[in-house]
Amino acid sequence: MLLSSNWLQKYVALPETTGELEELLTGVGLEVESVEDRRNAFQNIVVGEVLTCEKHPNADKLSVCTVNDGSDTHTVVCGAPNVAAGQKIIFARVGATMESLGFTIDRRKLRGVESAGMICSTSELGLDEDHEGIAVLENAAVPGTPMAEHLGYDDVIFGIGITPNRGDALSHIGSARDIAAVTGNPLSIPEIVSEEIKDPATFPITIADPELCPRYSAAMLEGVTVQESPEWLARALTAVGIRPINNIVDITNYVMMEIGQPMHAFDLDQLTGDSIHVRPSVLGERFVTLDDEKRDLPEKALLICDAEKPVAIAGVMGGQNSAVTEGTTRILLESAYFQASSVRKTAKTLQLSTDSSYRFERGTDPNITVWALRRAIALIQESCGATLRGIFDAYPSPIEEREVTLRPAFTNRILGIDVAAEEQRRILEALQIRVEEKEDGSFTCTVPTFRSDIEREIDLVEEIARIHGYDKIPVPTRLEMNVGEGFDDQAFPGSVRDIMLGFGYDEILSSSLVPLAHARFDQNGQQVAEVLNPVSKERPALRPSMLTSLLEAVDVNVRNGLRSLRMFEIGRVFKAEKGGYTEKTMLGIVVSGPAEQRAWTGEERQSDFFDLKGSLEAFLKTLYLDNETIFYYDRTSTLSEHVLTLEVKGRYAGQAVEVSDTILATFDIDQQVLYAELDMEVLREALPDRQVYQPVAKYPSVSRDLAILIGRDVRAQQIVDVVRSAGAEHLREVRIVDVFTHDSIGKDRKSVAFSMMFQSSDRTLKDKEISSAVDMILSALKRDFGAELRS
């Protein structure tokens, strides 16, 4: 909302400087978002007089003029067809900055004639959209008058951000009230004279649902002349960003900007039956609004109707069928109080927000409607003379002022200050809240109806805090801490992040919302959680796994030429379930492209599954979970045929896969991608409380290597499992050191070499013991897989 300091000044004395006023407004919660000092507008632009005007010798469409700017005469080339000698015009001197055009006026030659200035149109000043030639000013204008002065720009305009609870401040008087409360200066509201109605008309108003429309006031005026507004009025509205239309519409807007009451004027001759009915709409009704839009009305939108038809959408916009036009002579002025939520619902469904709906939604004052009517009537009569035929007021159950109790001690308890009860009282009274002190020291506060936001004690505390000043609330020098059990839900994700960063993985954060198609190929038969009303339709699904996010990141970087990628993300995945949704936090890991770059130390090496698996193994070891984890081969995954499943302490903890080409093709990725996901909750719950020291072995270990020939389809894990379970008591470690396939060994066989380490905790092992252990292992492999010792 725009506030004019000239306008504010009519109601309250303002602080000396613009800066002080700005600070004051922001300090009470009317946040100043912009300040436009219009006195500084249009520097170097003045009223000028065209002395002579001749055709340019070298250009048909240009004229060469001499312009008197009050002190000098300048030669100016002008391209406007309507320029003529004797005109008073807007003259931009050399050095003037044309803000709306984005340049500064310079001396320059136009087709051989030097031009020293510019004759301007109003659109070139950014005043309007009128592009038809230069502006010709009234003849009385005095050359040399600065344009700001000529336009009456002696004002400072503040752009104010009003929070949704402060409907009362959406007007100059509303804002002036806060200024008065802070400065202690009196607030003066214009006096309203109740004129006697000589020939009262009758005009019945019926309200079908008084809950939606508690009050409807209207005034009938005859003998109205619709014309251009007087200059002061047009100027006042322009200053706060409202385009002047005609005296009647402008006056309703002026009253709205003055007191905050939205008003509407109907052409009474277009209404049928000299009566108003306020009723909710029924399904399927359509209505053409003032802006010439045909609108499908939602059910139960409040409508203002005459005897036959709707003539306005209550609180939102009037109808085309009853708008005030040049020929209008009889008008009905509407000044009503509509229920905030009803107006909000209608405006929202129609996607139509107006100055009127904006105010009704935030709560207007039910008891100001008639004041506003009288104010408007007086202004209309002043503007064009008119006969008042009656003020009609339907107000079935008047809304009373609310009583709220405030304990001054409570204020101090919440704020941590010590504001004396007397000062609290002063502040409340300055805000026009009436205060009665009770015996126990508490205040009974009578809150005027324009403050619909004040309902509870705490609301009054806020008023006192606001006016007293937040900056006056002291800052403690000590912070007290409670001793108690703290918790830290970020500790585990933080450790996981640090481990992965340490392994050289880059952290990414990506969108949880993904395209539906991407969500589907990784849903494992589960139902995808979907957003019903996305503004951007292409990503409505909540990711069921981290895969999509990581593949998108691979794609982005490969396209940018960065192929060597190791990335991870810690984030939520989601699924829909019967009657609700579940989400869990996952760690997603991706490895793709060269694992080692080509360098003088060696050739490039592409990453493969075992880069990923190595990271997982090291990761689990860092969490002390390596002994709790089982990796096993899983044939059932939809992601790929090469899938390793992880189980931690017997629970499914995630998987590692070589992503299938079909999925990679969806993302246009042309290099192999290894992907793993781990369930953070399963890992966290498996974490050991503490790591316990294991005594270092005192006796030497002995290593034995074994190479066997074994079927090609036997997996390494199966071999290791058999070796471990063969019964060799002192076997501590088994490590596959070589896998070799060649037709010379046999088409269905491979050679597998592994190294075993034996050690006892209480003695040095004898050669004989180890040899018999190796024999045991070998015979188990022979028994289970038909393996043979490779000679």
Add this chain to the structure above:
Amino acid sequence: MKERIDALLAEIRNAAEQLKDEDTAEQFRIAYLSRKGGIAQLFEDLKGVPKEVKPEMGKALNILRQQTQAILDTAVENLRQSQKSSVAGLDVTLPGRAVSRGHKHIVSATIEEISDIFRRMGFSIADGPEIETDYYNFEALNFAADHPARDMQDTFFLSDSHLLRTHTTPVQVRLMEQYKPPIRAIFPGKVYRNEVISARSHVQFHQVDGLFVDKGVTFADLKGTLITFAKMYYGSSLKYRFRPSYFPFTEPSAEMDISCYLCGAKGCRVCKYTGWLEILGCGMVDPNVFSFVDVDPEEYSGYAFGIGIERTAMLRHGLDDIRLLFENDMRVNHQFN
């Protein structure tokens, strides 16, 4: 005997001068220090020396053996050093073997930095679901069903009852349901807004909300904590102000501004020529919120606050497009550790 020892020492010193490679060093060792070398020979001959000089001579021979060993060691070490530097293959200016290092995402880094400050002030860290119900996201936070305040937050709905949380504030309701006061915690996390993605707005971003509920918590405490935070995060010389604002779940509500550190509060495009940067919203917990979680507002009071992470990070690091944060383009991410 004494003469022979001196003579051998002289010879050894001479021989040491001649050491030029590993072979000559080995020859030297064999000639003097081996079992059949010159010194061993003298020890052998010591047997025939008169009793009274024997201890003295034995001592002298031991010293000779130690000296010789030291001479050899020094010579060998020198040889090794000179050999090394003379090898043409060791070009120390070649780049080192690559060590890959991971880069923390700037949003995580910002959350961690902010969380660490609050941890130091005794705050716990809590977490909550990203899919919320209308109750936790709005109703229990005192958003009336048809209030314009709901327009402040465009919402993604999953069903009539479920939605993507529009702020991390619902966690405060969950905490107050779960624990009795005192409660002092912050809750960082991802939030969602149903908007068109542009340089200035995204469908997702992150917040850190905080809550402190106890007996006798005041607005002054709120200021003290947040000013301490701001000074730790932005630097102790900043200026700050609290100005009245509105949030349905706090009253009185405030926004905290700090003097614009980009322009030194002179006014720039980023601070919209006001010299102030808004860094967070805050206020005293509204009694209506307490009533939803059965905390007696006559006994307890509390404050709450919320900080937007992306805005904080973008201002600090000069990023001008929020989309850069979620595209995961490593040309961007690699600029931050």
